[in-house]
Amino acid sequence: MVGSDTRELVGAMYAAYARSDFETVAALIHPDIDWMIYSPMTVFPFAGHRRGRVEVLKAMAGIAESYRLDSYVTEWIIVDGDSAALMSDAGFVQRATNRSLRFRLADFLRFKDGQLVGFREFANTFDVVEQALGRELTF
8 A cells, every 4th residue: 555545545534534424434444453542441431442343433432422523633644654643633522511622632543455454542631631521630
């Protein structure tokens, strides 16, 4: 796979996710994907490690159940062969409280034969947890 194909796959996947087109997202996910969102599962139960398309789609459904995507702007993408790294600014609205959350994400993706086989997502989880809870964490 050449880099331009990877860039096109990334663009297709993120555009489908932004419009809640999970049928297209599912088609771009390998059946045996290795997926990880690094975040505390006590606050974000859809985070953590997932293996396989079915489990990833359940995690995405959990995100959609708890949060409405308000904005998602990818600031840059680096592509190297079948891998890509993205830095994005994300905005979500917490459905239970109508609280707005805005944070930056770093995503690392790996594709094989036109499907996503590896995904890792990082954020400043301390900041995101404070926003989700609606209060500062003190120690």
